[in-house]
Amino acid sequence: MLYRKISSEIETHLTSGNDKILIIEGARQIGKSYIIREIGKRLYKNFVEINFAQDDETDGLFRDIRGLDQFYMTLSMVAGGKLGNKSDTLIFLDEIQHYPQYLTMLKFIREEGKFTYIASGSLLGIALQNTVSIPIGSIIRKKMFQLDFEEWLIAEGWGKESLDYIRNCYINRLSVTEAQHEKLLGEFKKYLLVGGLPDAVNTYLDTHNIVRVREVQNAIQDLYKEDAAKYEKEASKKLLIRRIYDMIVSQMENKKKRIVAKDIRGKKGDRFDWFAEEFEYLVSSGIALDVHAISNPKYPLSESVHKNLLKLYLNDVGLLTWRLYGNNIAPVLKDELSINLGAVYENIVAQELKAHGHDLFYYDNNKNGEVDYLINDTANMTVLPIEVKSGKDYTTHRALDKFLENKDYNVSNAIVLDNDREVYTDGKITYMPIYYIMCIEQTDISEENCYF
Structure with a gap:
């Protein structure tokens, strides 16, 4: 079984006595249901899983339920022999966005307290926007992603000591040895090909065959496109969602790398805000990552967003290298000079x-x-700029230099990620190898400064 960091967070919540209902949200095929199922069966005598998407495609027993009495009666119909009490029974409501009325019902389900509940779903952002009564105070939302690079290393057999060593090198701005660098960079490049979708990772671990891995990735990408048809009712919007999704890779090859409104339908005069719902779908579903433009960086950055300038990236780098290179592993593994890995x-x-x-x-x-x-x-209540370089000229970065020279921005540090082994600081810029990205966690205030 693949190790997932989120497992400890789910288990901690379920054993903490906190009666709020945890909702794990994220894209399809990232392992949400699998990890909840594994933990639930281990911690609880009775584990009941209700998949609302499957229910809708079959007998629809839970489809039209609006009240708790109806819900409990139907639950008893399908799992009567597995229903105990709150301490020994976990009810897993999977694909909860498929029946949005249950998002409102969670408040009353929690207050009733008959059993322990956990839920998962994608498109939670959109579903909650369309929910009449959002159960604030009754739920905890936690986002889940595919395997990150550290989880990939664990899947490849790397132990805690090695990961702690890498993190210590990052914190103290130290370089690994030449042999360690080559090993880490090799693993990083394999991760670029396989990505972090669990089915793709497991297929790689079983076969080490890129053709088999690409077959899995192709099927997952088809599923992502099918989801647009499933959750969006308007045919025109379905087509635009697929169009924008297909555009992401080609736009990343452009100099600006951002989505241009007139290119979506090929019509001059189209405005960016006309496609707000389509962008929202791609981001809320977890299949695209949104990066917003800032022209005047002030902390916190969300207050300075330029609404009409947006870059989109695919949620998984393995899907990107499949789209760019197919079954050819040489562009990533062989350092071919003609290939630009910038995107x-x-x-x-x-x-x-x-x-x-x-x-x-x-x-x-x-x-x-x-x-x-x-x-x-x-x-530090400031902004950290990060520049990404895939070539030999990683010390050339005019825009970053200009950015740091601007005294109005009050930014004292920057990071350049590159392929070189050495970690060193030149002025305000620290250069470090690309695989150190695994260590750039969200900064937190130290615990001793949390009391008042």
Whole structure:
């Protein structure tokens, strides 16, 4: 079984005595149901799983239920022999967004307290927008992502000591040895090909065959497109969602790498805000990562967002390398000079930062250019710029230099991620190898500073 960091958070919640209902949300095929099922069966004598999407496709027993009495009666019909009490019975409501009325019912289910509950779903953001009564105070929402690079290393057999060593090197701005660097960079490049979707990772571990891995990735991407048809009622919007999703890869190959409104339908005069719902679907479903433009960076960054400038990345780098290179592993593994891995590196950095709790922004200034990523440094209440370089010229970064020279921004540190082994600081910029992205967690205030 693949190790997932979120397991400990789910288990801690279920054993804490907290009666709020935990909802695990994220894209399809990232392992939500599997991990909840594994933990639930281990912790509880009685584990009952209700998949609302499957229910809708079969007998629809839970489809039209609106009250608790009806819900408990139907629950007893399908799982009567497995229903005990709150301490020994966990009810897992899977794909909860499929029947949005249950999001409102969670408040009353919690108050009734007959059993312990946990839920999962995708498109929770959209479902909650359309929910008449949001159960604030009754739920805890936790986002889940596919395997990040650290979880990939664990799947490859790396132990805690090695991971602690890498993290210590990052914290203290130290370089690993040449042999360690080559091993880490090799694992990183394999991760670029396979990505972190559990079925793809398991297929790689079983076969080490890129053709088999790509077959899994192709099926998952088809599923993502089918979901647009399932959850969006308007045919025109379905087509636009698929169109924008298909555009992501081609847009990443452009210099600006952002979605241009007139390119979506091929019509001049189209405005960015006309497609707000389509963008919202792609992001809320978890199949695309949104990076918003900032022209005047101030902490916190969310207050300075440029609404009409947006970059989208795929949620999984393995899907990207499949789209770019098919079954050819050489462009990633062989360092072919004719291949520019810039878009691939930017995608993996977006993926890692998002999985580590960061909201994503980039710097866009007509005069000074672009910086790949800006993230909030909450511990120091400032902004941290991150530049991503896949080639040999990683010390050339005019836009980042201009950014740091601007005294109005009050930014004292920046990171450049590259392929080189050495970690060193030159002025305000620290250069470090690309695989250190696994260590850039969301900064937290130390516990001793949390009391007042």
